Amino acid sequence: MNSVNSIRDTFFEECEELLEALADGLSEMADGDASQDTMNAVFRAVHSIKGGAGAFALDQLVSFAHSFETVLDGLRNETIEQTTDLMRVLQKSGDLLANIVEAARSGSTFDEASLASNLDALSSYGNASSADVAPEPAFAFQPMAIDIELPDSSDTDRLSDTHVGFEIHFTPHWPFYANGHDPILLFTALAQIGEIDVALSEENLPTLDDLEENTTHLSWTITLKTDESETILHEVFEFVEGLCDLQIDPIVAEEEPLPDAIANKIPADKKISAEASAQKNTKPVGPKPTLRVDLERVDRLINTVGELIINQAMIAQRMGENSALLDADLSNDLDDYRLLARDIQEAVMAIRAQPVKPLFQRMSRIVRESADEADKTARLVVIGEGTEVDKTIIERLADPLTHMVRNAVDHGLETAQERIDAGKDPEGTITLSAAHRSGSILIEVQDDGGGLNRDKILSIAIEKNLIASDQEITDAEIDNLLFMPGFSTVEKVTSLSGRGVGMDVVKNSVVALGGRISISSTPGLGTKFSITLPLTLAVMDGMVISVADQTMVVPISAMIETIRPEPSDLHPLGTDKLLLSVRGQYIPVIDVAEILGLVRTDACPAPDVYLLIEAEGVGQCALGIDEIFDQRQVVIKSLEGNYQAIPGVAAATILGDGKIALILDTDAVALMQAGDPDRARKSNSQLEHSHE
C-alpha cells in the first residue's frame, strides 16, 4: 500500500466517524433539542469531510458538502429558520453525503438524480440565506489546496502585486500544545518564506498566583515581509487551524489602493478565528482518544488469551490433585493467577466489543427510506445504543436487522389514514432497543402498528401447505409461522420487502450467531421481535456432559431443560424408538451415543439423563446422555482448520485438564435422527464460522 492510499484510507475512516457525528447531530436537531454545540458539531463534520475531499480531488463530494455546509452555516447563524421541511432535506442530505462518500471510497456510482434534486432543495435554502447576510459567507472555506497547485493563477498574481507582507496575530489554544505542536517550528517555517519579526504579547499573562495549569496565555504578532501569496501562509498553519486563533492581515504598500480581493480576505480570516474559538469551547469534552488496530492482531491476542485461560485451569487442576505441593501461599498465588487471567480475558474481549450505535444509526436511515417508499410517516426511537456487542456480531446483524426494520415499516405500520381512523398518531413509531440481560444481548424491534393479522397468516400457511388445514394451532404458533421457509405475506411485491427474503432468513442469521429470535404481537398495538444473542462468539456457555465415556459440551442456548425421568416415563415405540413423556407430551428420544456411533461400555449401558432441546426444523427432542458434570464457559475451537466438519459436532473446546471435548450440534443430531443427514451436514457449519 503506498502512502497516498493509506492517507486516503485514513480519510475514509475518519469520514465514517464524522458521518456518525453528523447523523447524531441531525437527529438531535430534528428532535428540536439541539444546542449551539450540536449545530457546530454538525457543521464541523460536513466541513471536515469537504476539506478532506478537496485534498483527494473528490469534486462531487466537495461541491455537495459545500452546498450542505452553506445551509448549515445559515442555520447556525440563525439566518435560516429551522423548519420540519428543512430538517427532512438536511437528513436526506446526510444520507446522500454518506452515499457519495461510500461511492468515492469504492469507486462505484450512486443515484445522481436524487443528488441533483437534493442539491436544488439545499440551494433554495442556501440562496435564501446568502441574500440576507454578507456576500458569499462560505467563501472562507474554499479548500486551499487548489491554489497551491496553480501557483500562477491570476488570483495569486494579483495578490503578490499588491502587498509587501503580512501581519499575523497568532494565539494558540491549549489543544495546540496538547497535540504536540510548537510555535517555534511555525516561526521557522515562516522565516523560510520571508523576513520575519516575532513579537510576544504579554498582556494576557497572569501573575504566578493566578497561573492555571493547562491553559494558555501567550500570543504572538509576527510581521512577515514576503511577496508570496496568503495561501502559502495558510499552508504553514494548515495543521494547527482550529487549534489557535489566527488572523492574517496583509500589509499593503501605501501608494497602492486596497483591492477588492484582499478586502474580501479579511472577513474570511475572522471567520476562521470564529470557528477556531467555537472549537476551543467544545474541544476539551471531545471524544476519547482511540487507537486503530488491525483486527487480525486483536484476534491473535484473543486466541492466545483463550489458551492462557486453559493453561491456568490446567495448572489449577494439577495443583489440586497434588495437594502435598499446595501450601497456603501457593494457593493464594494460584488464586491471583486465576483472577488476573480472567481480568485479561475480559479486557481483551472488551477490545472487540463495540457499541451498537452505528448499526442503529443506519437503521434510522432505513426507516426514513422505507417510510418514503411506502408513503407512510415513521420515526425511529432508539434505546440503549451504547450497549456493547462483539464486532463480528454487529457486522452480521446488519442484514437481518435491516430486513426487520424494513418489514416493521412496510408491514407493521398502517397507513397514515388507517392510523388516524384507529385514533393513533399518524406518524408511526419504530422502537429499536438493545440491552444486556444476564450474559446475553437482547435486541428488540417494535412497531406500534396494527399487530399481526393472524387469520391471514393462517390462511396463507394453509394455502402454501405449511400446515394442515385442520391443525389446531395457538396464537404463538401462528406468529411463529412467519419464520417458516417459503412464507411471505406480501401480496404486492414491493421494493422494500418481499424480495423472496423472508423472516426465515432472518431467523437463520440469528441462529447462526448462536442467538434466538421470538415474536410477540398484540392486535391494534403492534408487533415486537426480540433477538437474544451471545455476548461474544469466541466463548459459549455450555453444559459439560458425558456420553459413553466421552466428555462433550452441549450449548446452553439449545437446551430447554434437563430431565431425569422415572422408568415409567419412557415408552418404546416400534423396534428401536423411544418416547419420553414430559407433562403429558410425548417427545422422541435420541441416544447421543448411538447417533454419534460411540460404543457404550457395561459401565453405562443406557442413557441416564435427558436434555430437552428445541431443534431447528424438527421440534422438541430429548437427548439421552449419561451424566451432567458442570456448566461453564468454553472457548470455541474450530475442527475444520486442521481436519474437516463432522456431522453432529459443531466445534471443539479444550477442558481444564487439557483434553479436547466436542461441542454437540444439537440441530444436526436431531436432523440425523430424523433421517435428514444432508441438512444435518449443512447445519454443521454454524459454529465453525464463528471461530474465524
Added chain:
Amino acid sequence: MSDQDEQFTEKSTCEFVTFTAANQSFCLDIMKIREIRRWAPVTILPHSPAEVLGVMNLRGAVIPIFDLAAGFGLGPTPHNDRNVIIVANNGTQTVGLLVQSVSEILSVSEDQIQSTPDVNSESTRQSIPEVISLENGMTRVVDLQFIARAVSQVAA
C-alpha cells in the same frame, strides 16, 4: 506437492526423518515436521474412518491424529509405550501421525531418491510417490496430502 517437487529438483541433498509403522520403514521431508510428541490419549471423533484416531490438544490448537499404518491398510498400530506422534504440516493444516517409533535423520542426495516403480496399485503409488534405498533395506517417502485427502473422501 509443489514444494516437495522443488526440493527434489533444486537441491542436491535432502533430509528426511525415518520412522517405523507396521514394521515397515517410512520417511517424511524434515521441513514438514514440526515436532515429535509422546502418545497421549485422544478425543474420539464420531463417524470417522479407522485411520482417524481422534483429535488432540497441541497448545490450544485442535489437531487430528492419523494412524499411519491403518491409513496404508496395514492394520491398526497396536498400543505400545514407544509409540510416538509426528506433528507435521500438511499445507495450511497441522496433523499428527501415530507411528511405532522414530529412527533417524536421513541425509540423501537427490539421485538416491527413486520414483515408486509401477506396481499394480494406483493409490499406493500416490501415497508413496518415491522410495529411497538404504544400506539395510528401503524407506518409503510419504505424501501427507494424499493421506488427508483419502481420509476426507471416506468420511464425506
